[in-house]
Amino acid sequence: MLRLNLPATGEDELAEVRTVLASGYLTQGPKVQEFERGVQAIVGSKHAFAMSSATTALHLALVALGIKPGDEVLVSDFTYPASGNVIVQQGAIPVCVDVLPDTYAMDAADLERRITTKSRAIMVVHPFGLSADMEAVNAVAARHKLPVIEDAACALGAKFRGRWCGTMSDAGCFSFHPRKSVTTGEGGMIVTERDDLAQKISVLRSHGGVRGQWYLRFDEAGFNYRLSDILAAVGVAQLKKLDWLINGKRAHAARLAGLLAGIKGISLPVEPAGCLHTYQSFVIVLDAGIDRDAVIARMRERGVETTLGTYAMHSQPFFQRTYGYKPGDLPVSDRLFRQTLTLPLYPQMTEADLQLVAKSLELSLR
Numbered sequence: 001m002l003r004l005n006l007p008a009t010g011e012d013e014l015a016e017v018r019t020v021l022a023s024g025y026l027t028q029g030p031k032v033q034e035f036e037r038g039v040q041a042i043v044g045s046k047h048a049f050a051m052s053s054a055t056t057a058l059h060l061a062l063v064a065l066g067i068k069p070g071d072e073v074l075v076s077d078f079t080y081p082a083s084g085n086v087i088v089q090q091g092a093i094p095v096c097v098d099v100l101p102d103t104y105a106m107d108a109a110d111l112e113r114r115i116t117t118k119s120r121a122i123m124v125v126h127p128f129g130l131s132a133d134m135e136a137v138n139a140v141a142a143r144h145k146l147p148v149i150e151d152a153a154c155a156l157g158a159k160f161r162g163r164w165c166g167t168m169s170d171a172g173c174f175s176f177h178p179r180k181s182v183t184t185g186e187g188g189m190i191v192t193e194r195d196d197l198a199q200k201i202s203v204l205r206s207h208g209g210v211r212g213q214w215y216l217r218f219d220e221a222g223f224n225y226r227l228s229d230i231l232a233a234v235g236v237a238q239l240k241k242l243d244w245l246i247n248g249k250r251a252h253a254a255r256l257a258g259l260l261a262g263i264k265g266i267s268l269p270v271e272p273a274g275c276l277h278t279y280q281s282f283v284i285v286l287d288a289g290i291d292r293d294a295v296i297a298r299m300r301e302r303g304v305e306t307t308l309g310t311y312a313m314h315s316q317p318f319f320q321r322t323y324g325y326k327p328g329d330l331p332v333s334d335r336l337f338r339q340t341l342t343l344p345l346y347p348q349m350t351e352a353d354l355q356l357v358a359k360s361l362e363l364s365l366r
Ligand SMILES: Cc1ncc(COP(=O)(O)O)c(C=O)c1O
Pocket: 053, 054, 055, 056, 079, 080, 082, 083, 125, 151, 153, 154, 174, 175, 176, 177, 187, 188
């Protein structure tokens, strides 16, 4: 079976992990800081905090921004539901915003329509390694004086008009899950330019304890959202491969797009002018009337693993039951949830693998 994704981990990561295990500093040691400095060196952020996942990073960003029960947080609807779940965990109300049909990213016009007097923040997702239109989103945010969190879980290394995803807002959150740009198995990071948020995040990430001369003082009831040095070591080795990973995916994405160009019934991913797409996932849209799940099954029979693009949050049972959404309330997101298909794409793939993906898709659409 040709896998959907294959992490590029091996001897380099093992060597880094060995140094941590031999050092006796398994958490809150120097590797976490080295990993944080590594991400900062790439995206140029003032602060970076390693976290146990993007989900905990997004949650802590909301806490640091002071989001409280009953507040409304506007969030891209077409996303992995972790984006909305953290809003719910904070007692706040996720207000789902529809997306654009070509980039799958937040529709700034729909965002503005859904703002109310209870709106307190915007969480914008960069889908599959492509930046949302941050100029449009930030313009709405500025008009309504709302802070912005970037859910850049899929977008380490992606750019919008020369700026790095994660650094165009109050706080950006990355994921290091195995299907992301680089992996630590599980892991995440928050980057921010704001000193006030950085201060809160550094305290709340680690139980709310402030260090005194001999012991901690607990000014807040915080969390343990830390990343261990063992996992940070994997991240340090992975960051050295980031350019190779992104360039490899971009080259394969161009080749795959070429192989798929003549196939009827599909729309290929776009890369708008000024954007650098990392192709964290290569996601196509099948025309209405094509049964996406049947295509997934047929491709599996031909030895190719595929999956849906991602979820329409408002179409999921929890969001319908709790907030009264109905499927199709956000029509673009709902259609993408039903008709998108993620194809295998990673640098280790060969030309034969890419041809197999294209051929099996073509045959599976018939
Ligand atoms: C857009 C988005 N946000 C958040 C997450 C959650 O990331 P993590 O698994 O690191 O918690 C994911 C993971 O798939 C994601 O795709």
